[in-house]
Each structure stands twice: as C-alpha cells, then as structure tokens.
Amino acid sequence: MKIILKKDVQGLGYKDEVLTVKDGYGRNYLLPQRLAVLATDKAVKALNEELKQRAHKLAKIKADAEEEAKKFDGVHLTIEAKVSDGQAIYGSVGPTQIAEALGKAGIELDPKKVLTKGVKALGQYTAQIQLHREVHVEVPFEVVPDADSKQALADIAAQKKADKAKEAAKAAEAAAEVDAEAADEAEVLEAMDAPAEAAE
Secondary structure, three states: EEEEOOOOOOOOOOOOOOEEOOHHHHHHHEEEEEEEOOOHHHHHHHHHHHHHHHHHHHHHHHHHHHHHHHHEEEEEEEEOOOEOOEEEEEEEOHHHHHHHHHHOOOOOOOOHOOOOOOEEEEEEEEEEEEEEOOEEEEEEEEEEOOOOHHHHHHHHHHHHHHHHHHHHHHHHHHHHHHHHHHHHHHHHHHHHHHHHHOOO
C-alpha cells in the first residue's frame, strides 16, 4: 500500500514522504490514527504542488531574514544594570534586556530569537540572534553599571579609600608610640648607666 505521511513517524519516515507499507500496518494503524493518507494520483499531485509552494515561501522567508540581518551591521549595544559591590549584577541580562536595547537602537526583535543565556557580570559579550533556521547574527554588547550603581560604587570606593587612610594613620600612630616607648626606655637605661659611671 502506498501512503503519504501526514506526521513524522519514528522508524518509518517524515511528514510528506510517499512510502510503501504493508497493507495491515497502513489500514489498521497509520490511516485510523490520521498519521497518513492513501497516495492516490490526485493526493500525490496535490502534495507536489504544496511542496513547491512551501519551498517558494521558505525561500522568501529566508531572503527576508537575510535582509533583516543587514540591520545588525555595526550595531553595538550598551546595557545598564544594577550592580552589587564588585562586578556582579543583580539578576541577569538576558534575551528580554537585549531585545529592549535593540528596540532602543531602532531594531524590533522578539526576545525568543536571542539565544544568549543570562549574563551575570559587567563586561563585554556577544549576543547570538537566530533570525531564521539558517540565518544567525552576532551583536556585541557591553554590560555597564546604571547611574545609581555608579554612585554606589563610587561611594564604596571612597569608603575603602577612607578606611585605608584610617588604617595608615593608626599604623603611623602605633609606630610613633613604639618609637616614643623606645626613646623612654633608652632614657631610663641611660639614666641608670649614668650613676654607675659616676661611682667608678
């Protein structure tokens, strides 16, 4: 029996394939489950016409994707994120944030087309974008601290600098105390040595 598969059937074939199967398998399983139809001359002709139209549509979709890919030439994104002390960011920068940044740059994009996983630190990265099964583009982007985080990081840096200055002042004070104690001990020793010399 000749059939046309309407769905992929594991171990048998893929959708729209014309196959020859045993009569019992086709009649008792494939046809009742609507996994296939009989491959009559009319059905095969209709299938060939549909495949031709589908190929034309797929070629147009691919050409549109290649045209859309040209919009990404020279695009470099800067994405601001809230930052904790250091390089780590709160949450992550993922497909949604990348799509929003592209929108601000004038390129509308569905976040589902961004294949990059969430970024969790400041720095330079590259976003992988799939416009079509065969058309991919790469968009460089940089994750930087937002205005509030910049101020917070500046405050943290100033605090660390002040703390270091305090530690240096304490160390200098301690060193001065040690020097003063050493001078006092030297005076005491000298005073003790002076009467002994006078007695001789």
